[in-house]
Amino acid sequence: MINSIPPQGLVLLSIVAIQVGAAVAIHLFPVLGASGTVAVRIIFSAILLGLAARTGLRTLVQTFRLHWKLLVVFGLSIAAMNLFFYQALARIPLGAAVAFEFIGPLGVAALASRRLTQFAWIALAALGIVLLSPLSGADLDPIGILFALMAGTGWACFIIFAGRVGKLIPGNDGLAIGMAVAALAMIPFALPVAGILVTNPLILLASIGVALLSTTIPFTFEFTALKRLPARTYGVLVSLEPGVAALVGALLLGERIGLQGMIAITCVIIAAIGITLSDARTPP
Numbered sequence: 001m002i003n004s005i006p007p008q009g010l011v012l013l014s015i016v017a018i019q020v021g022a023a024v025a026i027h028l029f030p031v032l033g034a035s036g037t038v039a040v041r042i043i044f045s046a047i048l049l050g051l052a053a054r055t056g057l058r059t060l061v062q063t064f065r066l067h068w069k070l071l072v073v074f075g076l077s078i079a080a081m082n083l084f085f086y087q088a089l090a091r092i093p094l095g096a097a098v099a100f101e102f103i104g105p106l107g108v109a110a111l112a113s114r115r116l117t118q119f120a121w122i123a124l125a126a127l128g129i130v131l132l133s134p135l136s137g138a139d140l141d142p143i144g145i146l147f148a149l150m151a152g153t154g155w156a157c158f159i160i161f162a163g164r165v166g167k168l169i170p171g172n173d174g175l176a177i178g179m180a181v182a183a184l185a186m187i188p189f190a191l192p193v194a195g196i197l198v199t200n201p202l203i204l205l206a207s208i209g210v211a212l213l214s215t216t217i218p219f220t221f222e223f224t225a226l227k228r229l230p231a232r233t234y235g236v237l238v239s240l241e242p243g244v245a246a247l248v249g250a251l252l253l254g255e256r257i258g259l260q261g262m263i264a265i266t267c268v269i270i271a272a273i274g275i276t277l278s279d280a281r282t283p284p
Helices: 007-026 029-052 057-066 068-089 094-101 103-112 116-131 142-168 173-199 201-226 231-253 258-280
Strands: none
Touching: 007 029, 007 068, 007 094, 007 201, 007 231, 029 068, 029 173, 029 201, 057 068, 057 173, 068 094, 068 142, 068 173, 094 103, 094 116, 094 142, 094 231, 094 258, 103 116, 103 142, 103 231, 116 258, 142 173, 142 201, 173 201, 231 258
16 A cells, blocks of 8 residues: 555655654653653664564564664664754754755765756755755754754765665664664663653553654655665655744744744755755656
8 A cells, every 4th residue: 555655755754754753753852852762762663563573483584684783773773863853853943854864864965966957956955955054144053953953964874774774674674674774773762761761651552652753654655765865865754854844833832943944945945856856857
């Protein structure tokens, strides 16, 4: 059924799901902390993806042995992307964090671009990111910005390695194994909050909901889309994410980033539309 949805639609659905999930996750920070929340989210997501895998454990283990180097790097990129992003969310608004994180897909788009007009759109998106930085007078925590940029680096690695994993490993087995690797890397961050989950069923249910919205659903959609989309096209489609994140932050969290922030995010969105149209006219 998922394969009947156009890859562009899968990416857009994943954008909405992951931002709503992030907004819900922020409410868990006072109880679990940013690191504990993301660790629990990834571990639950790995369990859910493992249960949903169509192949048996033996096949997954054999697949890991064949491609363990690629899958370990892929899993660690997932862990790093999420860990740094949640550290950013603890310090700066959701829309701004996503805009800075977009430096990852933007870099992928820049490396894959060949036409002058494509570089012009990328420059406009970069301008939007600069407008959100303290260099332009924006009142944002520099540490939060740094974490968001580090998350963007992890996102770029995810795009690159997800495409390679998708070509080598059939179905979503590669994603399930990558999430398992990420979950193992997150165990040290989850252990301090394990007692809270055991004694508080509501927090446990909320954590599972965050895992579904922020990781299991969007990663499955994006991983499937990446098999049918060029990395550049994916990179510019998800540049709509800062706008969605700002809207979700305003509606669910009451966040405001001011006129300059809205102009910055608008620059990113316009650039995404422009480079997508430019990409559509580029011969394969």
